Amino acid sequence: MTKQALxxxxxxxxxxxxxxxxxxxxxxxxxxxxxxxPIEITAVCARDPNKDRGLGNALGSATWxxxxxxxxxxxxxxxxxxxxxxxxxAKAAVEAALSKGKPVVTANKALLAHHGVALSRxxxxxxxxxxFEAAVAGGIPVVKALREGLSGNRIEAVYGILNGTSNYxxxxxxxxxxxxxxxxxxxxxxxxxxxxxxxxVDGIDAAHKxxxxxxxxxxxxxxxxxxxxxxxxxxSAQDIAFARELGFRIKLVGIARMTGEGLDIRVHPVMVxxxxxxxxxxxxxxxxxxxxxxxxxxxxEGRGAGAGPTASAVMADIVDIALGLKLPLFGVPTETLVxxxxxxxxxxxxxxxxxxxxxxxxxxxxxxxxxxxxxxVSIESLLQRGRAPGEAVPVVIVTHEVAEAAMVAALxxxxxxPSVLEPPTMIRIEExxxx
Amino acid sequence: MTKQALxxxxxxxxxxxxxxxxxxxxxxxxxxxxxxxPIEITAVCARDPNKDRGLGNALGSATWxxxxxxxxxxxxxxxxxxxxxxxxxAKAAVEAALSKGKPVVTANKALLAHHGVALSRxxxxxxxxxxFEAAVAGGIPVVKALREGLSGNRIEAVYGILNGTSNYxxxxxxxxxxxxxxxxxxxxxxxxxxxxxxxxVDGIDAAHKxxxxxxxxxxxxxxxxxxxxxxxxxxSAQDIAFARELGFRIKLVGIARMTGEGLDIRVHPVMVxxxxxxxxxxxxxxxxxxxxxxxxxxxxEGRGAGAGPTASAVMADIVDIALGLKLPLFGVPTETLVxxxxxxxxxxxxxxxxxxxxxxxxxxxxxxxxxxxxxxVSIESLLQRGRAPGEAVPVVIVTHEVAEAAMVAALxxxxxxPSVLEPPTMIRIEExxxx
Numbered sequence: 001m002t003k004q005a006l007x008x009x010x011x012x013x014x015x016x017x018x019x020x021x022x023x024x025x026x027x028x029x030x031x032x033x034x035x036x037x038p039i040e041i042t043a044v045c046a047r048d049p050n051k052d053r054g055l056g057n058a059l060g061s062a063t064w065x066x067x068x069x070x071x072x073x074x075x076x077x078x079x080x081x082x083x084x085x086x087x088x089x090a091k092a093a094v095e096a097a098l099s100k101g102k103p104v105v106t107a108n109k110a111l112l113a114h115h116g117v118a119l120s121r122x123x124x125x126x127x128x129x130x131x132f133e134a135a136v137a138g139g140i141p142v143v144k145a146l147r148e149g150l151s152g153n154r155i156e157a158v159y160g161i162l163n164g165t166s167n168y169x170x171x172x173x174x175x176x177x178x179x180x181x182x183x184x185x186x187x188x189x190x191x192x193x194x195x196x197x198x199x200x201v202d203g204i205d206a207a208h209k210x211x212x213x214x215x216x217x218x219x220x221x222x223x224x225x226x227x228x229x230x231x232x233x234x235x236s237a238q239d240i241a242f243a244r245e246l247g248f249r250i251k252l253v254g255i256a257r258m259t260g261e262g263l264d265i266r267v268h269p270v271m272v273x274x275x276x277x278x279x280x281x282x283x284x285x286x287x288x289x290x291x292x293x294x295x296x297x298x299x300x301e302g303r304g305a306g307a308g309p310t311a312s313a314v315m316a317d318i319v320d321i322a323l324g325l326k327l328p329l330f331g332v333p334t335e336t337l338v339x340x341x342x343x344x345x346x347x348x349x350x351x352x353x354x355x356x357x358x359x360x361x362x363x364x365x366x367x368x369x370x371x372x373x374x375x376x377v378s379i380e381s382l383l384q385r386g387r388a389p390g391e392a393v394p395v396v397i398v399t400h401e402v403a404e405a406a407m408v409a410a411l412x413x414x415x416x417x418p419s420v421l422e423p424p425t426m427i428r429i430e431e432x433x434x435x
Numbered sequence: 436m437t438k439q440a441l442x443x444x445x446x447x448x449x450x451x452x453x454x455x456x457x458x459x460x461x462x463x464x465x466x467x468x469x470x471x472x473p474i475e476i477t478a479v480c481a482r483d484p485n486k487d488r489g490l491g492n493a494l495g496s497a498t499w500x501x502x503x504x505x506x507x508x509x510x511x512x513x514x515x516x517x518x519x520x521x522x523x524x525a526k527a528a529v530e531a532a533l534s535k536g537k538p539v540v541t542a543n544k545a546l547l548a549h550h551g552v553a554l555s556r557x558x559x560x561x562x563x564x565x566x567f568e569a570a571v572a573g574g575i576p577v578v579k580a581l582r583e584g585l586s587g588n589r590i591e592a593v594y595g596i597l598n599g600t601s602n603y604x605x606x607x608x609x610x611x612x613x614x615x616x617x618x619x620x621x622x623x624x625x626x627x628x629x630x631x632x633x634x635x636v637d638g639i640d641a642a643h644k645x646x647x648x649x650x651x652x653x654x655x656x657x658x659x660x661x662x663x664x665x666x667x668x669x670x671s672a673q674d675i676a677f678a679r680e681l682g683f684r685i686k687l688v689g690i691a692r693m694t695g696e697g698l699d700i701r702v703h704p705v706m707v708x709x710x711x712x713x714x715x716x717x718x719x720x721x722x723x724x725x726x727x728x729x730x731x732x733x734x735x736e737g738r739g740a741g742a743g744p745t746a747s748a749v750m751a752d753i754v755d756i757a758l759g760l761k762l763p764l765f766g767v768p769t770e771t772l773v774x775x776x777x778x779x780x781x782x783x784x785x786x787x788x789x790x791x792x793x794x795x796x797x798x799x800x801x802x803x804x805x806x807x808x809x810x811x812v813s814i815e816s817l818l819q820r821g822r823a824p825g826e827a828v829p830v831v832i833v834t835h836e837v838a839e840a841a842m843v844a845a846l847x848x849x850x851x852x853p854s855v856l857e858p859p860t861m862i863r864i865e866e867x868x869x870x
């Protein structure tokens with residue numbers, strides 16, 4: 001008995017779409033063995049059907065569409081694979097497929113971070129899966145881990161290095177002692193960073209992914225616009241060097257924790273201790289730490305982007321659909337998602353790294369120390385490097401745990417001292433319990 | 436509409452069984468929300484029903500059985516959870532449940548390493564799931580990752596630190612410069628090691644788990660008795676210290692790779708480079724590296740044992756059954772499993788660390804170097820530490836890649852030199868590409 005093929009309509013033939021076509025061509029038999037029937041691409045959607053994508057005749061007799069909404073309606077398409085990106089055409093395509101009762105696989109974090117709850121409701125009403133493993137941390141099966149593998153836990157916290165481009169830049173800055181600007185320019189030349197890098201380096205992409213992880217981990221609906229986000233443009237080679245000297249690495253980390261104040265969710269540069277779980281996730285790799293009440297700490301590391309890893313995740317979602325697995329988008333019925341009360345960053349209590357550029361003259365440190373004392377910020381260590389009487393020298397301070405509001409108040413006052421020459425730099429230190 | 440509960444029969448109320456009871460008591464509502472119906476323990480099986488297990492009244496009105504086979508027949512049991520361990524009673528219990536058409540969840544690696552293929556066939560014939568996430572790497576959802584999350588890949592290699600006890604011992608030996616014997620004794624006193632530690636420290640437990648990972652990764656049936664296994668009794672504090680000096684850590688690693696010679700599968704102490712993925716998996720933690728053709732390198736780290744993490748994995752398997760997910764034991768139909776041709780360790784080609792205890796007198800190194808030259812073993816570095824003319828001093832050699840057979844031949848000859856005082860120590864160096 002030959003079972004009927006599972007027929008895919010693939011919208012978007014860029015890097016990920018091309019990777020998926022190649023993966024299927026490479027592993028057609030292996031996958032058929034696994035799911036008991038072949039998988040075929042019966043329709044594709046891309047702007048220019050004549051462009052050479054290096055896919056040879058891997059697309060065979062697939063029907064070409066210019067409009068993914070039209071493709072969704074093709075009766076020869078069982079599953080819509082949305083790899084277009086963005087929130088307009090992609091949204092229309094996903095909605096069209098769901099409204100036809102067809103399951104959808106997407107790699108689109110922006111779409112789900114903004115419209116996940118509504119789409120979850122649609123998929124649920126249609127009784128079909130809307131899978132998005134590839135939308136978070138590329139090839140790492142962390143959506144599956146949170147939705148299934150760790151389902152017996154109350155998740156306490158999720159920490160992630162979720163953007164490969166910014167992690168590559170920070171890693172390269174550290175390796176070469178180079179500035180953000182010069183490393184970014186080189187990453188752009190090498191194709192590791194986009195011409196407009198803001199989604200990556202300003203933390204927006206990481207925040208999209210973190211929002212999805214938070215919904216999965218805590219069963220909450222998150223208003224994306226309420227998530228505090230700060231990127232890596234302000235991280236200097238000097239801060240990276242001082243961090244190293246103090247036993248830390250600087251990473252762009254997404255943090256999501258349930259606290260008494262609400263959902264503590266934020267993306268910003270973080271100093272993590274040398275030996276901690278995320279410290280050695282370098283280059284384009286992503287890493288996710290999940291803290292669960294029964295499992296304790298779990299760490300996942302892998303490639304967060306690229307054709308192969310992303311296609312791997314997309315295919316896993318397709319295989320799940322072929323096997324009949326059908327879970328709500330965020331693991332629980334949409335109606336039970338609780339709107340998250342996002343805690344303000346000012347509610348944070350934690351250690352901080354401060355770097356000040358001060359005039360090297362007697363009494364400056366005393367002035368700074370007095371302000372910190374007044375604002376009840378306790379100093380753990382202080383470094384003053386180089387001597388250049390009358391000129392600018394860096395002063396680095398690591399604080400004990402401090403309320404963010406007090407820290408901000410102190411920094412405002414310190415920044416106003418005449419002997420402090422530049423706005424102070426502050427990087428939060430987060431303790432991620434070591435595996 | 437209240438759906439009928441999913442009713443569990445739990446065989447074995449030791450550490451893991453107790454953990455499962457506690458997990459269910461803690462997360463009853465959370466789990467019911469996830470799967471749409473409650474989970475209940477309706478039957479339990481343990482030798483002494485009157486023993487105080489600290490479970491309060493969490494077991495409610497569950498029926499007590501002395502015989503798990505009888506429990507499997509209880510019509511009030513939908514799913515058998517086998518947490519007895521061993522291969523006799525446990526096997527009978529699993530078979531009884533499968534023969535009644537009931538799905539089974541087990542944490543029993545020994546059972547599956549020896550009888551996995553036969554049990555897979557039984558489960559398949561019965562059309563039910565036989566899930567075993569907890570049998571490999573405790574709380575880490577690596578079975579799910581290989582069976583589902585990475586299903587779009589040809590897996591090229593799996594490397595794992597799979598036994599928490601031996602990893603704890605090696606980590607503690609490194610931290611304190613202590614001997615295997617003294618650390619083992621302390622671990623036994625602390626309850627981290629069994630009174631008879633051989634399953635753990637001789638690599639058998641790790642080999643059970645590795646065998647299961649190999650079947651999942653490569654779709655092969657492995658004859659457990661053909662897997663080369665060497666434990667950590669021969670690792671000395673001196674070797675750990677030299678390893679550190681050379682930029683390595685010594686870990687008990689399970690390796691499984693498909694090669695031209697067949698399945699390269701083995702468990703033994705390995706020197707891994709400082710910066711590589713498994714080097715910092717310390718203490719009781721487990722770590723698994725999976726290399727796939729599309730996803731590239733994936734690393735998973737977490738607690739490999741203990742009540743909480745293991746119960747987390749058992750519950751994930753139960754949830755999968757509740758959600759209707761039903762996969763073959765090793766991800767592919769049993770009949771398609773290919774009997775693995777296990778490559779002999781002598782087929783290995785790789786670098787080695789050698790430590791010799793030699794008499795400190797002129798010409799000794801020349802004799803050793805001549806033998807290595809004759810056997811075509813190329814030296815990468817050589818350390819001779821301490822001077823004590825006429826007495827024993829250690830000589831440490833790191834080789835370039837060398838055929839195992841040549842290495843063994845050279846070591847036999849070297850061991851026979853009159854100036855070499857003890858049988859040479861050899862530890863294989865494995866390069867696990869860094870994430």
